[in-house]
Amino acid sequence: MKCARWLFLVLIAVQGHFLAAQLFDVKPVTDDVYAAIARPTFRTNCNAAIFILNREVVVVDAESKPSATREVIAQIKRLTDKPVKYLVITHLHGDHFQGAEAYVDAWPGVQIISSESTRDGIRSQGITRMQRELVTVPIAMEKLTADLKKASDDKEKATIEHQLSEAQAYLTELKQMKVSLPNVTFDRRLTIHSDTDTLEVLFLGKGHSDGDVFVYDPKRRVIATGDALQGWVPTMGDASIYDWLQQLKAVEDLDFKYVIGGHGDVLQGKDTLILWRQYFTELLAETASAAAQGASLEETKSRIIPTLLDKYGSQFPRDFSKTVIANVETAYRVTTTQTK
Ligand SMILES: [Zn+2]
Known part of the structure; x- marks a missing residue:
């Protein structure tokens, strides 16, 4: 009896640890297409779009840190034993490329694809911004520590303590991060052929960034859109808004039913695109x-x-x-x- 109770407590602890570490909810979108929807954390992770083709897997975007990406990889391995052969990076923001090295570690032959502008953007701005975070994250942590001292109720204290521990873990990981740059670039369109499947990797002009990439599966009527269209709000720090309007018009002309954006839930149809x-x-x-x-x-x-x-x-x-x-x-x- 004592032993059974001990085992029960261990199981609770293990389960508790697993739940605490879970950063993504993997959702089926349609046949052999999944979305790993990121939960909120101190350093935002993007969603991953997962296309399982008949011989290999194509993933879109790679989170803000390798530890988060390893969690997506573990989920992919639960879905299929096929290898990830292509990782597509949609744009230069750190929450979409900083975890890429985890794919290279897991599948050393993986091809990392982006537009030419996105690769240039990561090299010229993305890496600098990563380095700047070595300064800005400790500043954010100082503010959280000050907030913690002022916090009055236990719930608020627990929330801030959790954010602080996430920030510390991110900072520790950031110091060791290696950038895996895209090793395949294209200018307008790249097609992945896989027996019965075809995926179109598209650059449709500037928008949320100078190099936004879309991955379109015409058979399953799914499009992965990065942050050019997603379930939160449009952010415009690096945007070309007039061009973005034209870009979204080109997206609207494609025939799709599901949108896996870089953030928020999977979108159905074109309502959000029209709203944006x-x-x-x-x-x-x-x-x-x-x-x-x-x-x-x-x-x-x-x-x-x-x-x-x-x-x-x-x-x-x-x-x-x-x-x-x-x-x-x-x-x-x-x-x-x-x-x-
Ligand atoms: Zn993002």
């Missing part, structure tokens, strides 16, 4: 109109943000009230200086 295009159009038009009337950035913000919040706040699931401020700042810069 409508939002971009209105954001640009309202900002340009205010700027043309001589409004400063601050005046433009106070004039149009309430309208945008009122109209789109309920349609974007996460942090729109913060992101809309940055979006207007980008749109103001774009419409007043014509850069990007």
Whole structure:
């Protein structure tokens, strides 16, 4: 009896540890296509799109750290014994490429594919930003430590302590990270042929970044879109918004039923794409109109943000009230200086 109770406690502990470590929920999308949906963590991980072809596996995007990517790899190995032969990196942001070395470790022959601009962007900006995090993460941790001292209730304290432990683990891992750059690049289109399957790897112009890549499976009517279209809110720090509108029009012209974006849940159909295009159009038009009337950035913000919040706040699931401020700042810069 004592032994059984001990075993029970061990099982609970093991299960507890497993649950605490789980960073992804793997969901079937359609035949042999899965999405590893990232749960929130201190350093955001992207989702992974997993296409199981008849001889090999194609994965889209590689998280913010190898330990997270190893968790995706473990999930892939539960789904199939086929090797990951191709890893596609959609854009230069660290939450999409920093875990790539885990695929190289697991399958040394893996081909890492991106557009030429994305490879250039990782080399010129992505790596610098990783190095900058060696400074910014400790600053964030200092702030969390200060918040912890001020926290009054136990729940808040536990949340901050958890964030601090995630931040410390990320910082430790960041110091040892190796960048695995894409070793195959393309300019407009690359096709992966695999007996009965064909996947199109597409560059459809600038948008969320200068090098956005889409992976389109015409047979299963699935498209993986990185952050050019995803389930959270559009972020525009490196975006070319006018080009993005054209890019999303080209995406809309494709025949698909499911969208596996870089963040948030799997999207059905084209509703979110249409919403994003409508939002971009209105954001640009309202900002340009205010700027043309001589409004400063601050005046433009106070004039149009309430309208945008009122109209789109309920349609974007996460942090729109913060992101809309940055979006207007980008749109103001774009419409007043014509850069990007
Ligand atoms: Zn992202």
